[in-house]
Amino acid sequence: MLTEAEADELRASCTRFLAGHGPTLAAEALAAIPPETVVDRYGDGGVVAELEATVAGVLGTEAAVFLPSGVMAQQIVLRVHAERRGRRTVLYHPMCHLEQHEGRALERLQGLIGRPVGEAHRLLTAEDLGPVAEPAAALLIELPQRDLGGQQPSWEDLEAQVAWAREHGAAAHLDGARLWESAAGYGVPPARIAALFDSVYVSFYKGIGALAGCCVAGDAALVAEVREWRRRMGGTLFGLWPLAASALALLPNRLERMPRYLEQARAIAAALAYVPGVRVVPDPPQTPMLHVLLETDAATVDAAVRRLAAAGVWTIRGASATPDPAVLRFELPVGDATCALEPGEAAALIGALVQPA
Secondary structure (H helix, E strand, C coil), X not given: CCCHHHHHHHHHXXXXXXXXXXXXXXXXXXXXXXXXXXXXXXXXXXXXXXHHHHHHHHHCCCEEEEECCHHHHHHHHHHHHHHHHCCCEEEECCCCHHHHCCCCHHHHHHCCEEEECCCCCCCCCXXXXXXXXXXXXXXXXXXXXXXXXXXXXXXXXXXXXXXXXXXXXXXXXXXXXXXXXXXXXXXXXXXXXXXXXXXXXXXCCCCCCCCCCEEEEECHHHHHHHHHHHHHCCCCCCCCHHHHHHHHHHHHHHXXXXXXXXXXXXXXXXXXXXXXXXXXXXXXXXXXXXXXXECCCHHHHHHHHHHHHHCCEECCCCCEECCCCCCEEEEEEECHHHHCCCHHHHHHHHHHCCCCC
C-alpha cells in the first residue's frame, strides 16, 4: 500500500476524484466559514448554539449539544443512559464502531460493558435480541452499518429492535454518524429516524464533509447531562466555532443532495455489474456508500492507482485484505466528487484497479 506521504503527493497532482467530496484543502475549508461568524466561548453562544438549534430542528428533538469527537460523544451519552438505569451493559452489533475502532474505551474509561449481539457478517435483527437475558443499559444501533458496506435493516425490523429495547428497560441509542445517508436510503427525513430513539449521535465530517465535530441530540434533560460530561472529558474547548461554522455552512446543501448521492451509488454499482473481477456489497447499494471487492492483489492495485493519478484522477490509497486472500476491499463513499464523474467512467476507473499494467 502507498505510504501516506506518497498518497498525499499523488492526490495533490490530481484534478478529479473518485470518492466522497474530494480532498479537504485548508484554504477552501476556511473560506467556507462566513466572515460574519459569531464565535462561542467554551461552547456557549455564537455559531455553536446556532448549529445546535439547527440540528435539533432537523432531527425533531428538544435539544442538541456539539462535541469535537464522536468517540467522546458516544461514550458520554451511553454513560448517561447507564447511570440513569443502574446498569452497565451496552448491546451492539459486532462490527459497530465501538467494538472495532475505539480500543475498548467504553470499558476502560467508562466502566461499561460492551456486549456484541448477532453475527459479524450480517445485520443485527430483532430475532437476535430475543435470547438476551442480561439487563442492558442501552441498545446501540448503527445506521447504516458501515463495515457491512452501508447496509441497514428493514424499517419494520428497525422498529422491532427499538421496541425490544423499550420493553426491556434499555435506552435506544442511534449511532447516526451517517444518519444523513441512512435517511436517503430509507427515503424519509432524518427526524423520522431520530424519533425512534432516546438519543442520536450525528457526525459532520463524514458524509457532510465538514471539519471535525458532531452533535448528540435528545430530550433537554439528557442533552444537559451530556453537556456537563463534555466539560469533564475535556471536550469544552475555549473556541469550538471553526468546527461548528464549517458544519453549519455545509449541512443544508449536502443534506439536500443525499438522494442524488444514493442515485449515483446505485448507477455505479449497476455499471460495475459488467466489469470483470469487481463486485459490490451490498448490491444494489442501500445508502450513498458501498464496499467494492477486487479480485486482485495489492501490487496490482498500487500500480493502477499510480497510473490513474498520472492521468489526473485520484482513486484510492489502497485496498484492505478480506478473509479471501484473492480478494481485496475498499469503501466508496459517494459525494460531490463522485457525482462529477459519469457512472460508466467511475466503473471504468474501478475496473482499472484489477488490471495489470
